[in-house]
Amino acid sequence: MSLKNPISSEPLTKTVEIGSFHFESDQVIDGVELAYERVGPVDAPVVVVCHALTGNQWAVGDKDSPGWWAGLVGPGAPLDTEKYQVITFNVLGGCHGSTGPISINPETNEPYRLDFPKVSIRDMVRSQYKALQELGITHLHAVTGASLGGMQVYEWGLLYPEFMDRLFILASTPHLSDYGIAFNHIGARAIMDDPHYKEGNYSSNEELRGFEIARMAGMVTYRSHKLFDKRFERGQQTQSQYNVQSYLNYQGEKIKERFDANSYLYLLEAMNNHDIGRGRNGWQEAATRYKAPIYTLSFEHDLLYPDDFMRHFSEKVPNGRHKHVSTDFGHDGFLVEFEKWGEWIRENLD
CATH class of the missing domain: 3.40.50.1820 (Alpha/Beta hydrolase fold, catalytic domain)
Structure with missing residues (x-):
């Protein structure tokens, strides 16, 4: 074409x-x-x-x-x-x-x-x-x-x-690096150990809380501690939740709307190798x-x-x-x- x-x-x-x-x-x-x-x-x-x-x-x-x-x-x-x-x-x-x-x-x-x-x-x-x-x-x-x-x-x-x-x-x-592989491993295990993952046969991303955790782990590596401290300054949305926690929760939910969990795992493995x-x-x-x-x-x-x-x-x-x-x-x-x-x-x- x-x-x-x-x-x-x-x-x-x-x-x-x-x-x-x-x-x-x-x-x-x-x-x-x-x-x-x-x-x-x-x-x-x-x-x-x-x-x-x-x-x-x-x-x-x-x-x-x-x-x-x-x-x-x-x-x-x-x-x-x-x-x-x-x-x-x-x-x-x-x-x-x-x-x-x-x-x-x-x-x-x-x-x-x-x-x-x-x-x-x-x-x-x-x-x-x-x-x-x-x-x-x-x-x-x-x-x-x-x-x-x-x-x-x-x-x-x-x-x-x-x-x-x-x-x-x-x-x-x-x-x-081994450091990068380590974080990828945490993300992959979070997805695969989720009981709703069903060995890749999940019916919807929406069920996968493990996918949210995988994304949160990744987000922590993508930006520096200095930027996190500047942006959130230990601010709290409620007495039981810090702003940084709310941010990570949001990123976890967002990834499920725009990416497939199996594709995520395939690409993590490609990166590892x-x-x-x-x-x-x-x-x-x-x-x-x-x-x-x-x-x-x-x-x-x-x-x-x-x-x-x-x-x-x-x-x-x-x-x-x-x-x-x-x-x-x-x-x-x-x-x-x-x-x-x-x-x-x-x-x-x-």
């Missing part, structure tokens, strides 16, 4: 069929689709944006529902959709239109649920590469993403080293194989993806540049304060 939309600053969201797909697990399923957002001039250089754990394809969104990176991507923004064509895919295994655990298995006419093949970061990238081929795109100006999205960018540069001119990796490391050194003699050897220049961006107080590891990686690659952002937002720094680091993206993108 190719798109012939005119120059536009408004996003166009569709799905592209990539046919059968062979997973790293050696399983094959047919009729795979990826949902995507496509914004900007169709004849402009293409930038692929990769989303984070609970993200989706709506990086730009629209006026009524701005996307999760609307401050960084758009007309006149650092990633300028008047100069670049920006494509964001919902990942394989996701739950916003791409084939995943909630998709219907044609052999059973029921959702795949846990019968869906295990998904790796490399599977996500290979599926997106196939989707770009279906869209008639043969080269990329850049690939960028943060967190789980950054993991995909690492693999883009190794799986298809000559396919892009630049790589931008934000808040992500060559492999996930992310390691650019797997099958490549370790991450330091893998780092020497990149062809495209790599721009890495770390954020102060990021508990999950520390500056020193990202900086060390940047020093190992043939052509790397690194920037560290001073912020109280921690890991979530990649979603805010674009005025602090957006121009660095623009300069190196252009």
Whole structure:
């Protein structure tokens, strides 16, 4: 499928069929689709944006529902959709239109649920590469993403080293730390041990209190203690509930409305297994194989993806540049304060 939309600053969201797909697990399923957002001039250089754990394809969104990176991507923004064509895919295994655990298995006419093949970061990238081929795109100006999205960018540069001119990796490391795996484990156990989970056969997210707890645990790692203290200041809504507790309760409820628990578990496992050194003699050897220049961006107080590891990686690659952002937002720094680091993206993108 190719798109012939005119120059536009408004996003166009569709799905592209990539046919059968062979997973790293050696399983094959047919009729795979990826949902995507496509914004900007169709004849402009293409930038692929990769989303984070609970993200989706709506990086730009629209006026009524701005996307999760609307401050960084758009007309006149650092990633300028008047100069670049920006494509964001919902990942394989996701739950916003791409084939995943909630998709219907044609052999059973029921959702795949846990019968869906295990998904790796490399599977996500290979599926997106196939989707770009279906869209008639043969080269990329850049690939960028943060967190789980950054993991995909690492693999883009190794799986298809000559396919892009630049790589931008934000808040992500060559492999996930044991600390990150530990928090993912807490979240996964909270979901799977919920009696309403029923080994993946739950009837509704709404039943899953364990999913709420998983999200709360994640939220604590995404921002710094300094930001929590500044924002909540030990304020109380009632005598028995602090404002920070109310905030976490709200985030737990909200995730159930917009994300599937099985997809969440699949993506957590993909993050745990992310390691650019797997099958490549370790991450330091893998780092020497990149062809495209790599721009890495770390954020102060990021508990999950520390500056020193990202900086060390940047020093190992043939052509790397690194920037560290001073912020109280921690890991979530990649979603805010674009005025602090957006121009660095623009300069190196252009």
